Amino acid sequence: MRFTTPAIIVALRPHGEHGAIVRLMTPDHGLQAAYVRGARGRQLRPVLMPGNQVEATLSARTEAQLAQGTIELVHSRGPLLQEPLPAAAIDWIAALTATVLPEGQPYPRLYQALDGLLAAIEAAPSASGWGAALVRYELLLLAELGFGLDLEKCAVSGANDELIAVSPRSGRAVSAAEAEPYAGKLLPLPRFVIEGGTANWPEILEGLALTGHFLLRDLVTDRSAPIAESRIRLFERLRKAAGQA
Structure with a gap:
């Protein structure tokens, strides 16, 4: 397995003496974890910050193995x-x-x-x-x-207008007319x-x-x-x- 992708840093966990396991959100491969060597060094520390946009190259011998990652900064939100x-x-x-x-x-x-x-x-x-x-x-x-x-519509009447509340139990919308008897019990x-x-x-x-x-x-x-x-x-x-x- 080897691919290069744009990514957003979402998590970092120290691993070993100098490295870290970095989690990346990618557009086509979803959430990916990779071991990055030197992640806690002066060069990579400001790169591997949550919210930063990066280009990541991930490689592993098998899909079950933790990937090795090479990360380059695209845009910092530090x-x-x-x-x-x-x-x-x-x-x-x-x-x-x-x-x-x-x-x-x-x-x-x-x-x-x-x-x-x-x-x-x-x-x-x-x-x-x-x-x-x-x-x-x-x-x-x-x-x-x-x-x-x-x-999309009121859980009680089926109407799709004047939806003003949500049932905290079902997650379904409720219209103004139907919500009145349950004032204080629904989520706005x-x-x-x-x-x-x-x-x-x-x-x-x-x-x-x-x-x-x-x-x-x-x-x-x-x-x-x-x-x-x-x-x-x-x-x-x-x-x-x-x-x-």
């Missing part, structure tokens, strides 16, 4: 890790991607969405500019792994999730509360539970930023 909110966002989405995806299965839509989300975090002057993209990425990840929400469904476009701070926080409920219930469980702290920390920082806006 400066973002000096800023609290972008750093918290990158920490979360990289950890989530590296933890919940099975290795070796291609998810081209997820790769493109992750690349777009990282670009939005880099380009936006404030978190309100990339919050909606984060919600969409989390919704897509849930869907790609078989836990997608059903937001912000308009941008269905209609697209931009979102204001209240809508972003509602969207993150929505995706967070299902991520922490269905995906971030058991051995992956420790990364939930990153999600909780990010949500609190975003809520604080919203209060200061």
Whole structure:
């Protein structure tokens, strides 16, 4: 096995005296793990940072063997890790991607969405500019792994208009008329999730509360539970930023 591919660094774990096992999100080969020699040296340390775009050459004698990796930097997002909110966002989405995806299965839509989300975090002057993209990425990840929400029509009436809430149990949308008797028991469904476009701070926080409920219930469980702290920390920082806006 040998191939060269664009990739996004999503995780790094020290291995041996100088090397590390690096996890990469790739467009055609999904999540890939590789041993990189000298990963903790001065030359590669700034390259192997979560969120960085790289070109990776992976090779192994058999598919069951851990690949050896050669990594070259394409675009660094290291400066973002000096800023609290972008750093918290990158920490979360990289950890989530590296933890919940099975290795070796291609998810081209997820790769493109992750690349777009990282670009939005880099380009936006404030978190309100990339919050909606984060919600969409989390919704897509849930869907790609078989836990997608059903937001096409009301779970009770079958109507496809005035959808304002989601059942925390079934993940199905509920219309305004049907949601009224269950006020306080349903999760708000912000308009941008269905209609697209931009979102204001209240809508972003509602969207993150929505995706967070299902991520922490269905995906971030058991051995992956420790990364939930990153999600909780990010949500609190975003809520604080919203209060200061």
